Amino acid sequence: MSQSSGVDPAKLAAAQAAVALVEDGMKLGLGTGSTAAVMVRELAARVAAEGLKLRCAATSQATADLATSLGLRIESLDEIGWLDMTIDGADEVDPDLHLIKGGGAAHLREKVVAAASDRMVVVADPGKVVEILGAFPLPVEVLAFGFETTRKLIRRALDELELGGHDVMQRLRGSDPVITDEGNLILDLHLGCIPDAPALARALAAIPGVVEHGLFLGMCDLAIIGRKDGSVIQLARDADIDADLLANEGE
């Protein structure tokens, strides 16, 4: 049975539109986060109702646990090999469908899974649509080994890109460090605005202690933006973004 009461209607609308793209026999990547969780529930409801035969890989342990609890069988990415489509959430989506991801500390596995997919579909609400990336702190997964050295190297890279002076904060849950599914730590880069995302992505990727950053550039093929009234807007790469969406429709 489909979810309804208590579920954010914008997330539900986006999730339902994304799940409508799923076809019998598909190999799917399942994203992480609250919107992706709504999608997983919708997917499980469709599988139960229609008996779809799917093969699914999860982008986090949390998603694997949720999917399994709903009766979906999760396999490893390597068992499946290549995916037809990954459906995931995002923290920010810009007009070129470049993304910031990693608010749930899962962007490493999310990027590996999206990169192994023919198509990446993002499900989000209008609050995620931005003109320029960076208001959401950029998550960077780093090794615990040499953590402070890596933080210094990140600060140096930011200085070189004229993004210096911003907070580079370790993500904590309470007073404990957040540890990712891969056993690493997270630094959140509070940049406010990222004028040149490809340059920042290159600079971060060149730092040895950086495992993966949350900039997803040129990976998303379709963003499905749900609205509170249950309607959706589908944004394909290179399509214009509605000015109303950028104003977040007062949401």
Ligand SMILES: O=C(CO)[C@H](O)[C@H](O)COP(=O)(O)O
């Ligand atoms: O990147 C992610 C997890 O690492 C999530 O997809 C992102 O944080 C969006 O989550 P939500 O749908 O809860 O806002």
